[in-house]
Amino acid sequence: MNGLRATIRLQLHAGFTLDDAAARVPYFARLGLSHVYASPILTARPGSMHGYDTLDYGRVNPELGGRDALCRLVACLRAHAMGLIADIVPNHMAVGGAGNRWWEDVLAWGRDSVHAHYFDIDWDAFAPWLHGRILVPFLDRSYGAALRDGMLRLAHEAQTGMFFVHHHEHRFPVCPRHYAALLADVGAPADLCAELGALTPAGAGCRGDVPALSRLAAWGATADGQAAIARIMERHDTRTACGRSALHELLGRQSFRLAWWRTTPDLINWRRFFDITGLAALCVEHEDVFDAVHGHILDLYADGLIDGVRVDHVDGLTEPAAYCLRLRQRLMAVQHLRPATAPQHLSIHVEKILHEREHLPPSWQVDGTTGYDFMDQVSAMLHDPDGTALLDGLWRDHAIADPTFADTERNARALVLHEVFPAELSGLRTLLAAIAQCSADTCDYSVGRIGAVLSALLMEFHFYRTYFSDDAQGGYQADHAVLKAAAHGAKAHLLPSCHDMMDWVVGILGRTGTRDASIHEAQRRFEHLTAPLAAKAVEDTSFYRYGRLLSRNEVGSDPGKMALPVARFHKDNLHRHKAYPDTLLATATHDHKRGEDARMRLAVLSEVAARWHDLVNRWIVRNAHLRRRRMTPDRADEMILYQAMLGAWPLVPWPDADARQEFHDRIVAWQVKALREAKRHTSWTDPDMEYEDGCREFTRRLLDPRASGPFIADMDMIVATIAPAAALNSLAQLLLRLALPGVADLYQGTELWDFSLVDPDNRQPVDFMLRQTMLQQDTSLHQQAAQWRTGGVKMYLLQKVLAFRAQYPLVFSKGSYEPVEVSGAAEKHVIAFVRRYDGIALLVVVVRHAWGLVPSPHDLSLDMSLLEQTYLSLKVSGNGTWRSIVHEGRMHAPATRLALSFLQGGVPVDCLVQI
Known part of the structure; x- marks a missing residue:
């Protein structure tokens, strides 16, 4: 049985069951994967397409085939020396409807129910008529x-x-x-x-x-x-x-x-998953609740039917550190019961959004995150900072409000805080006011003024949360720094007379070692408000409002930050190698805003900013007559629409009207979601059908060759122009994911080009038969490069590197990470590093900002004039010949200084091994 090496994320539902997954295991094994990484497998709401709406933690979902189908899948995995990681959902479960x-x-x-403490309910709510009762706003x-x-x-x-x-x-x-x-x-x-x-x-x-x-x-x-x-x-x-x-x-x-459901924001007296009233938060900090939620998962692990877990939304838990420690202890306690055919290795990964200055706490004792941090870092490193000013100017010229992401986020936070979470804010404000009354020094702090101070603090709190309510967290230095920074920013928006009150609020929220139940409850409520506020205000609002460059509007990313220097990228990798060598490396997930290759195509706009600037300005003038009424869509929504289209636009022209209609339907479905998430002209709760219909009509006309022939020709042209550089971005991103410290994670279907939009577009059925047929072809990287638009070049590179990783797993799991110095004419276009273990060295080289290297539209090869004058400086030359594992027949003599001329004549990425 292989250790955790490379995973494939599968979205299971009634249309793709555990038996369907089992049928694909031989393909997954041939691809070089070690584990299937499944969406939640326990019983969810009937018809669920994702499994996060759990109804029963005590059995495998019958819609997926139940336990028998799980046994069949695991038997097939074991026959191919593979394992299974299960997504678990301890934070919330489905309510409303029936069956829970x-x-x-x-x-x-x-409150007399034996299950009352399972859910986070405020039985003494601020509304007197709700005391002892639970609001059911359905x-x-x-x-x-x-x-x-x-x-x-x-x-x-x-x-x-x-x-x-x-x-x-x-x-x-x-x-x-x-x-x-x-x-x-x-x-x-x-x-x-x-x-x-x-x-x-x-x-x-x-x-x-x-x-x-x-x-x-x-x-x-x-x-x-x-x-x-x-x-x-x-x-x-x-x-x-x-x-x-x-x-x-x-x-x-x-x-x-x-x-009525509309009363929810103002009156809700129980905690939800973000703002979804159909998902109620659970209190797994109570040991009996933990046991009820995890009992069957522990049984599945003991029976050898799962080999690890992925914990959904760990920051939603009251005590994440204590939870993770208990989870590992409980799983390890039953490890001796596992059958001999099952591996003893246990992996625990947590879904967590990390701020740029935040690291996963070591006290949690988990193997790492699910990879949003890597997805941000590798994407930012492949963006060109030189395009920032022009793209800033383009957005500023047409988006009158919120010219910067900071402006956008601030306004979105204010909207979400006061319109989506007013009940949560009111409850915390009332609790802090009650605490203030207990001291002569603070008894004059009114509810209203405390509310104003608290709101100002939340507006400046840019991390997901602090962990003061978690006694198992360990050190709190980082949390204190986060609160202090937020308070400093908030004071700039408060009168000086409120500054002392701000210091008091921060002192309460950051107090450690207290046994005061009220203070502990205030900390808990604050931490349960900041996480959903960040998710809804940033990812689910600001990302749909701010359109400087959509490839940076991704989960775990900061859209205000265009690019990441190579030196910082190496630093992040070195930290990952030291602290979390088994963390997941993802570039696509079921929650991403756009496909990994759509993101890499949009990244090229940072290199061709001037061309894009001129093109968008031309479209804005030329397409004005397509509006059904004035400023529908407005300029911001129009610019975002152009980028969404560019990212998803087909590599080859539509073969027929049906294909064009399918693209139209995908874009329109995305557009409605984007407009409603942005909450500027319309929303999910108060849809403005006139604005939405106007935007839909504008999009329909844009994609009608009779009405918008020049626009379609322009889009065909710009996609064809940047596509080779975009493809090299994608291949660079892929190779880095496969070779850097961490566990390579593959999202279903992304073996080929992925130009998907946000869910549900990124959860469409995968044509595994096509991929299986392509994988069985006898081919080479050179042949695949000649037909790179099919995506076969991506699959070939994936399979070759995964095969080497399977043959030499310790090079990746325990090998060193050594950044390689690049010098010469194209040094800013190259990133290289060495992984070294037990006499084996792997040299990985990829190009970035490939537009400036003039990639060929025929086979992705480069103009070599710059690369021939660029060199890699290796600390150790070694004695063996460097042999490429992706380019057949390519070899290079050992040396401490290598010219990049070896990238000539093919796809300019390489993995050279020296044994």
Whole structure:
């Protein structure tokens, strides 16, 4: 069995099951992969396309084939010496709808439920009428209107004997203790009513497997029972005034308060995943909740059916460090139970967005992140800083508001904080005010002024979170620095009279070693607000508003930062090599904003900024007549649209009208999402159909050859012009991902060119048969380069390097990382390094900013005049001949100074091995 070396991320769902994955394992093995890295496999909401909406942590999703299919997949993987990493979702689970027993138990019994502490609920909410109740904002209209319009319906579930109130796909359980009153009025047996009236949360839960409910179900199946239950339904029928009054009175006695979904931002009293009301946060910091969420995953590991885990959204947990330590301890505790055919190695990776100045805390004892940090670094290194000024100017000329990303982010933060998370802000503000009242020095700090200070702090807090609420975190120096920097920035926007209050707020939020429950709760609430605020304001708003260069608007990236120097890139790799050599290296994920090759194509615009500047200005004038009405889309949305089209534009002209229509449909679907995420003219909650229709019509006309022939010709021209340089960007990105310190991660389908847009476009079905057929071809890099537009050149490079990595895994897992000095005419265009282990050396060379090297549109080869005058300086020459593992027959004599002339006559990337 191989160790963790290279993974492929698969998106599992009913249309691509565990058995479908098993059928592809021989292909994955031939490609050179060591592990399948699967999206969540436990039971999710029916029809889920991603698996993050878990309903039941206790079984493998039957829509994926269940445990039997998982066993078949693992047997196939073991036969090919491969393993399985499972994505787990400890942060949240699906609520609303039906089928979540834990959640329904809480709705039925309120804070007395045995599952009440599973969810992060504020039972003493700031709204007095919500005290002891949980807001359930799933109604499609106001509560009164839903009652009046007959959209709430009492129903009896014959199988379990339980009563629910239904609203579309949602069901809300009536507390079983209230059944007695309902049944007594219709002549039910007195002993049954007495038994039901004596039910307790511990004795009943929200299940149909207790004696009293079983008796009710049995009695309900009799003629008398059916008639009685029919009378109950009639008495609560909202088609009559009496029925509405009766149902309203019944609902008023429940532990939940039904509400219109629009009340959510202001009134929500439980924590969600970001702002998604259908996903409720879990409190896995409680040991029994941890056990309930992870019990089956531990069993799967003990049974040898998984070999590692990927933890989703680790920053959403209250105590990430403590969680990670407990997870590793629990998994290691059952490792001795694993069958002999399963490896003993355990990998734990966490999904975490790292700020530029942030590192994964070593106290967590995990193997690394899922690779967003690498995706940002390698992309930035392949952008040219020389294009910054022109692209800045182009954006500033046409996007009147928010000319910089800092402006964009600040305005988006203000919008999201006060319109999406006002309840969370209000709860934290109220708690801090209560803490202030406990001291004579701060008792005059009013709720309003504390709120203003807190808002200013949140506006300047650019990291995902601090970790003061996590006692297992270890040192807090970095967290103190983050808070201090945010406070310093916030004071510039506050009156001097508020500065002392800011210092006090920061002191409370950053206090360590305290046993004060209120302070600990304030820290927890702050940390649970900053992460979703960053995600929604930056990634899900600002990234769709700021359009200087979309290739830098990627998860984990800072769009305000155009490029990364090679020296800093080497420094980041050296840190990764030392601290997290088994971290994942990703350049595409299920959450990326655009495909890895679309990103690399857009990166070329940083090199041809002048040409793009002129082209966009020409389009803005020429295409003005295509608008259905004035400024629809506005200039910012128009410029973003052009870049999205450029990134996804086909490498060869559309073969027919159907292909053009398919592209149109993809762009329009992306456009609607982008406009609504931007929240400038329209949004998901308040869509402006007139603006959206105008943008859709503009896009339709842009892609109509009869209306926009010159534009389409221009786009064909610019894509064809930059495509060779973009392809070399992509191949450089690929080779770096495969050879740098870390575990190479491949996203499904990206073996060939990936010009996808944001999800769901990047989760489309993958044609694995095509890829399998291409992989079986007897070919060479030279042959693939001659037809590079098919993407075969990318797959060939991937397979060759992965094969070498499989043959010499220790070179990558334990080998050194040695940056190579580049000097000469093209030194800014080259990055090189050596991996060395036990007498084996691997020299990796790629070009960057390839536009300036004039790549051939025929085979991607370069004008060699600059490279012939450029040299690599090796610290150790070695005794063996350098042999290329990707270019057949290429060899080079050992030397401490190598001219880059060896890149001549082919794709200008290479891996040279010396053994």
